Every structure is written in structure tokens, then in C-alpha cells.
Amino acid sequence: MSAPVISVESLTGRLSDQLLASADSGGCASSSCGSSTRPDDVDPAIWDKIKDHPCFSEEAHHYFARMHVAVAPACNVQCNYCNRKYDCANESRPGVVSEKLTPDQAVRKVIAVANEVPQLSVLGIAGPGDACYDWEKTKATFERVARQIPDVKLCVSTNGLALPDHVDELADMNVDHVTITINMVDPEVGAKIYPWIFHDHRRYVGIQAARILHERQMLGLEMLSARGILTKINSVMIPGVNDQHLIEVNKLVKQRGAFLHNVMPLISDPAHGTHYGLTGQRGPNAMEMKALQDRLEGGAKLMRHCRQCRADAVGLLGEDRGQEFTLDQIPSELTYDASKRETYRELVADERRDHLAARSEAIGMVKIASSGKSLLVAVATKGGGRVNEHFGHAKEFQVYEASPTGINFVGHRKVEQYCLGGWGENATLDGVIAALEGIDFVLCAKIGHCPKDQLADAGIRATDAYGHDYIETAIGAIYAAESGVPALTATA
């Protein structure tokens, strides 16, 4: 099975076509020219830090890939949604990993991936276990990688308990992205999520445990903010436990300088053997998630493109090539070859400038079309910010909302791949349609008559008319048509 990445080759082909097209028009016809090397709503100083980080920038996630290495298995907190014992190759959830690595093995793996995956820009250490608690291994891995591949960004995810002890070292190692999982700011709520913590050579339980954790999390966050390190706060939304409380969490972390807030749905399944899985605590559905995220708008900026990757995920967000890079497939001697990454970066720089110009043009148009309507559009894409995946091949759809405020990414819907080996399964299609609840339009590179008709019966219009266009350009055209405004002519 081929991995859904944009290859350097396909990008080159497409780019040369575009270069020809723009040469005809004098190269620079767009009114937003000049201001379009970053999205309009991002501060230039911050843009420099996030422009290659797929998790910190929604725009960057179309182009850049991350990888996680699991080097720090020891953990000082138990969460009711986590069970470090079971690892199943068929499931994806954060904290789950098939291979625990030593720092040396991890460095080998990073080099292997950097040689093969030109999109790689970020190395993260994100469990299972806690990167700041199991610090020696985290540090050894980062130091070795920084020596060999200096331009890979380093980031860690932590529960925050041991974070204050290592903020200075993180700053010294140029780690400029840290994710802290914060599920509560009230120890009463915390006691329902964390059965115990281990701190200062002692185990704590109940409210006392949650209070210590809370205080350490706030301290760590403040220390990071003071040093200009960007922070993302991950919160697991647990219906009936902390769903309403997350509004308070959002407010407090924003006050302490958090850059992004990422609310993720609880994943609970009895088969995972977690406390919540076994006690039947349910996770939120897609519409509940969106409702909460909408209520949080206006607080700390929300991240909506998180895919809850496995702790050993490799590739663009939404894909996982981890299985291609297990230790047994990596030679014991490896040298870093920067050529693929360098070529890719040069190509992307141009493609991106073009995309950003097209994006701001489409958004501007949607704003002036001002029909007052709002449309939810699901897009099948395999990266590069384009409508370029077949309906039947999509494992997820990226969801955008077009409204008088512009075109905004609002999340993604995971689906079971409908078409396998050329045949579509009807039962699977029903599942896909259910997952697309509330969606007005589906955009894809190709779709057959039959699924198209069935989607139409469910009130969802699907089209492949915008195949290979930029996502925003396609959405802008649809929005304009819906509002009875003449569509923009294609820019590239």
C-alpha cells in the first residue's frame, strides 16, 4: 500500500505547470502579493517559530511532518484514560506505542526517517511515560539528534508534574515547543481523573495529588511563557467530568501565556483496559466536540487539527508511516543525507507562497459575498493544502466552515476507507455517511456515481469538480455559487 504523501516528484511536476502559468500573468497578479508569506492572522515573530511545525500551525500541517520516538517510558502520573500495559498494532491513540527505544536507537530511527521522509520537520517525545520525568533519556536523545540533524525542531509533551525542574535545560537545548496536558484547574475535578501521582520520592492520592499536579502545571507554564517558549495545552474532554470545566481551564491557561489550546475527545474502549474504558465512561461525539470548541472561541487560540497520533507516529498529521520504520527495518549504520529534505523545502517555499495568496484571495471573497450563510465542507486531501484525494480512498476528511467571517478549519472526521481494491462496500459507505453528519458539501479528487447519489440522498452534495485545486479556492467557489455571486477565476 502506498503511503499518502505528496512526493517530491509530484510536487515538482505540479510546480513547473504553475510556474509557467504565473509567468504568463507577469508572475504577480494577486493584490495580496507581498503580505502573503504568512497567514494574515499570525504575528511575524511567532510565525517564524511555527511555520514548520505541523501541530502548532494549521497552515504548516499541510506540508510538514512530525515523528515521535518513545524513549521515556517511566511515568509519574496515572490518568484514568491511560493504560501503559497494552499495545495493540491495530489502534491509534496517544500514549500507545509498539517499540520503546533507547536514545541511540531513537537517533538511528530519526536519521532513517529524515533520509526518507522529506517533509520531516519536528521530533517529539510524547509518551508512553513522561518526557520530563524520565528526563535523562529525553535529554540524551535530543542532544544526539541536535548534533546530527541541527534543523529538526525538538518538542516534548508532558503531564507537567516534573516540568518546572527542566525548563532551563529545555531552553538551553533550544526546545521551543512544549505541550502540557492540562485537564483541570480544580483539584476536585482532578481527583476524578488522576488516581495517583509520584512526586519528590513519594506517592500521593486524591485531592492532594491533584492539587500538587495543578500547582506544578501552572508553575511550569508560567516558566515557559517567561522564556518565550511556545506552549500548547492539550485537554482531554471527558463528558460529565470536565467538559464544562474546560472553559475555566482555557481561561486560566490563556492568562498564563499558553499559545494554543487543543481539546481532544476522550477515547475509551473496554478493550484498552483503561479505568474509563472499564467503567463505561463514554467519549464525546463530533458535534459535542465542535459545540465546546465553539464556546471556547475567543479564549486561548484553539487547535483543531490534532489527530491524536500514536506516540510513535511518523509522517504528515493524519497519516502514520510508523510501521515502515520499525527498528528491524533500519540498518545499524546510517549516515544522514540532507538532500531530500533540502529539495523539498525549496519546492515548498514557492508552493506555499502561492497557496497563501490563493487562500487570502478566497477568504476575502467569501467575506464580501456576505450571504450570512455558513457552510460545512468536508475535504478529501493527502497533503499540500489541495483537494487531491479520492472519496473512496480517504481515511479522514478535513472539515472547513465557510461563513461571513471567512474560511476556517474546524476539525476532521475519521472514516473507514470505503473503497478497497476498486470495490466499494455499501456497509462502509453507510458508516462514512454517518461520520459526515452535518456536512453540506464533500470535495474530493474523484467520486463515483453511486456513492455520490447516496450522499445526495443523505443531504450531502459531493463533487470532484475542484480536484487538485487549493482547498480554500474550491470552498470559495462553492460558497460564491451558493450565495449567487460570480466565482473567482482560478489563480494558478
Place this chain on the structure above:
Amino acid sequence: MAFKIIASQCTQCGACEFECPSGAIKFKGESYVVEPQKCTECEGAFETQQCASVCPVPKTCIPA
């Protein structure tokens, strides 16, 4: 004189490996195990056995 880990109860959190002052705990194959020759029961280093005090599951790190 050594401690051992009851594999069926261990959640594989890895905390004991990391806290053991003697480097006696390793992840082997499927589970964490104590190498009895290396385990000192933390004598001279800590008041209590670190594996037992860090372990979240009661009666999982016990005298062998």
C-alpha cells in the same frame, strides 16, 4: 536479598527501572524484571525500597 516484580500485576509504567539506584531493573521481552544479583534492596541508598515505593500497584514489587 533481592526484590522481585509480579509480572501479572505490573502496568509496565517503567517507573521502577528509572528509580532503582542499583540499575537492577530491566525491561526484558514482555515485562520488567529485577536482576537478583544486582538488587541491594536499596541498602545504603534509601530508607525504603525505591521500586516498591514508586510502583503504583500494591504488592507488585515485593521481597523475592
